[in-house]
Amino acid sequence: MKNNLYQSERVIASQQAITFYEVNMTRPLVKPIRPEFSSGPCAKRPGWSLDVLQQSSLGRSHRHKDCKNKLKKVIELSKSILNIPDDYLVGIVPGSDTGAIEIAMWNLLGAKPVTMLVWDSFGADWAKDIELQLKLKDIDIIKVDYGKLPNLNSFDFKGDIVFNWNGTTAGVRVPNGDWIKNSRDGLTICDATSAAFAMDIDWSKLDVGTFSWQKSLGGEAGHGMIILSPKAVDRINTYSPNWPIPKLFQLKKNNEINLDIFSGSTINTPSMICVEDFLDVLNWTKEIGGLEELIRRSKDNLNIIKDWVFSSTWVDFLCEDLNNLSNTSICLKLIDPKLISQSLETKNIIEKNIIKLLEENNVAFDIGSYRSAPPGLRIWGGPTVENDDIKKLLPWLDWAYHKSLSDLDI
Numbered sequence: 001m002k003n004n005l006y007q008s009e010r011v012i013a014s015q016q017a018i019t020f021y022e023v024n025m026t027r028p029l030v031k032p033i034r035p036e037f038s039s040g041p042c043a044k045r046p047g048w049s050l051d052v053l054q055q056s057s058l059g060r061s062h063r064h065k066d067c068k069n070k071l072k073k074v075i076e077l078s079k080s081i082l083n084i085p086d087d088y089l090v091g092i093v094p095g096s097d098t099g100a101i102e103i104a105m106w107n108l109l110g111a112k113p114v115t116m117l118v119w120d121s122f123g124a125d126w127a128k129d130i131e132l133q134l135k136l137k138d139i140d141i142i143k144v145d146y147g148k149l150p151n152l153n154s155f156d157f158k159g160d161i162v163f164n165w166n167g168t169t170a171g172v173r174v175p176n177g178d179w180i181k182n183s184r185d186g187l188t189i190c191d192a193t194s195a196a197f198a199m200d201i202d203w204s205k206l207d208v209g210t211f212s213w214q215k216s217l218g219g220e221a222g223h224g225m226i227i228l229s230p231k232a233v234d235r236i237n238t239y240s241p242n243w244p245i246p247k248l249f250q251l252k253k254n255n256e257i258n259l260d261i262f263s264g265s266t267i268n269t270p271s272m273i274c275v276e277d278f279l280d281v282l283n284w285t286k287e288i289g290g291l292e293e294l295i296r297r298s299k300d301n302l303n304i305i306k307d308w309v310f311s312s313t314w315v316d317f318l319c320e321d322l323n324n325l326s327n328t329s330i331c332l333k334l335i336d337p338k339l340i341s342q343s344l345e346t347k348n349i350i351e352k353n354i355i356k357l358l359e360e361n362n363v364a365f366d367i368g369s370y371r372s373a374p375p376g377l378r379i380w381g382g383p384t385v386e387n388d389d390i391k392k393l394l395p396w397l398d399w400a401y402h403k404s405l406s407d408l409d410i
Contacts, residue, residue, distance in 0.1 A: 025402045031363050032389035038366035039168055039194070039329050041214035041221050043384045045281050048218075052280050057272040063265075070275050072264035077282040078225060081291050082196060084203045089228045091261040094248050094268050097193035100210035100224030104189050105129055105162065106249045108208065108232060110136060111239045112186050113159035117150050118143040120167030121372050122191065130162070134243060146170045146373050147318045147333075157184035165195035169370035171331025171378070172319045177205035187232055196225075197291065198298040198328045198382050207232040213274065216294065216328060217281040218384040220274040233257055281384075294383040295327075301381035301390045302327040308394045313337075314401055318369075318376060331369065333376040338410055346408070347375035353404035354397070363396045 036043040057067045071092060079090045093100050105126065114136055116127045127141045138159075142150045149172050155161060157180070166173035173195060180188055187207040195201060196209070197216035203209060209227035213219030228236075236257045248267055251257055261267060285294060302325065309317060314336035319325045334347055351368055354377070358364040369376040377397070381390065 025399060027361075027399055028392075028395040030392050031361070031396070032386075032392045034386065034389055035358075035362055035364050036366075037364050037380050037385065037393070039378055039380045040212075042216065042218045042380050042382055044218045045284050045384045046386060047284075048280070053273065053276045054279075055276070057276060060272065062270055062272060067272060067275075068264035070272070070279060071266065071270065074275060074278055074282065075262065075264070077279070077286070081282065081285055082201070082203070083291065084209075084227060085229075087230050088203065089233060089257075089259075089262040091226050091228075092266050092270065093224045093226050093261070094222070094266075094270075096214065096221050096224050097191060097210050097212035098224070099248070100193075100212070100226045101126060101189075101191045102129060103224075103226060103249045103251065104208045104210060104232075105134065106241065106243070106245050107251050108187060108189065108235050108239075109134060109160060109162075110241045110243075111160075111235060113138040113140070115140045115142065115155060115159060115161045117161065117163035119149055119172055120146070120164060120170035121370055122168060123164050126162055126191065134241075147172060147320045149174070149321070149324050152179035155179075157181045157186055157188075160186040160189060162189045163191070165190050165192040165201060166199065166326050166328060168194040168329045169331070169373055169378070170318060171326045171329050172324050173199065173326045175323045176200075177202040180205040187229075187235060194326070194328045194382075197285070197294050200295060203227065204229075213278045216298070216382045216384070217278070217285065218382070219278040219281055220271070223270060223274055223278075228257075228262075297383040297385075297387070298327045298381055300387050301385055302330060304387060304390045305330055305379065305381065305394070312398075315376070315397075318374065328380060328382045330379045330381045331373065331376065332379070333369075333374050336405075338405065342410065344375070346410075350401070350404045350408065350410075351375045351377070353407065354400040357400040357403060358396060361396070364393055 034043060057070055060067050075090045084090060093103055114130060116130055118124050118127050118141060130136050130139055144150050189208040190206045192201060192209045193211040193215050196211035207229040210224060212224045214221040236251055309315060315332045316335045317325060318331040318333045339347060355368045367377050367379050369378050
């Protein structure tokens with residue numbers, strides 16, 4: 001059930017004059033300037049081109065001092081912009097966010113009981129890692145359906161908790177970190193890849209945070225970031241898991257944490273052109289006003305879509321509670337009464353037809369719902385997506401949907 005605020009906002013919207021989106025089913029004339037609405041890799045920053053990339057580090061060894069300084073600068077700028085506590089370590093690791101979160105699990109889990117919170121497909125993947133790869137016995141996997149969030153007020157934090165700050169494939173996020181105790185025995189391990197740089201995260205509530213470059217800031221894939229609290233560092237220094245840890249996952253050197261990883265060295269060879277690209281968008285972030293401006297841009301994108309959803313008769317948010325609504329991975333489901341009697345296969349065909357129409361018209365790319373999610377759409381609303389492009393997209397969604405119904409004689 002949606003909360004009362006949600007219901008009242010939809011009622012108000014429905015009582016207003018019928019909007020453009022409801023009445024004009026002719027093919028729109030104005031297109032988004034940039035049709036990239038993918039949830040990863042995400043849109044490049046406004047004004048980006050290959051020309052913005054410095055080339056002095058290309059073709060150089062990543063071990064050279066100039067290249068190491070650039071890697072260190074990525075760490076320092078990320079830590080500063082995200083307001084990560086001074087005594088936390090931040091490092092660059094291989095494998096995007098998948099690599100970062102698995103590095104955390106392989107190095108840290110097993111010392112205490114583990115609770116895994118699952119409300120999207122990536123959380124389900126981490127649960128499989130814990131259960132089938134690490135083969136931990138003392139685990140509690142709490143799983144809820146798409147659109148929902150587990151009860152966050154039911155944990156004693158005596159063991160470790162693994163969760164996503166934002167469910168990228170569900171459009172559901174934790175509203176804040178207030179549910180996490182300041183004094184806790186276990187570690188909180190958080191996949192924050194579609195939340196970092198777009199949501200307000202209290203890093204002091206997290207002992208481990210991970211993200212990748214290709215999400216909110218539109219960097220390039222292949223590199224992850226891992227953030228460790230002093231408590232997590234102590235776990236690494238005092239605990240050795242009973243399973244093999246491959247070289248790509250190793251955070252230790254001589255039986256203690258390898259601090260070189262957190263000062264510009266890397267476990268494997270990084271792409272220096274990707275480093276240059278991420279430095280560019282970090283500097284752009286500083287120029288436009290930092291984290292506060294990034295969050296504002298993303299929230300504005302969500303609010304534009306909210307107004308449209310509240311006046312729509314065929315689409316709704318997949319997230320059931322507005323308090324938990326993601327402002328980056330904005331997931332929508334089909335609710336048109338005309339579809340009640342239609343099969344899941346037909347609904348999937350409608351989704352595919354919408355996507356095909358939008359791609360053929362160079363209006364929007366990669367906005368289909370995740371393969372295991374209910375039929376619908378997933379629109380990336382992160383800070384590198386312009387508000388005006390979101391506005392221009394919406395009439396096209398209405399047109400494509402109604403054309404899809406017409407083509408299927410529904």
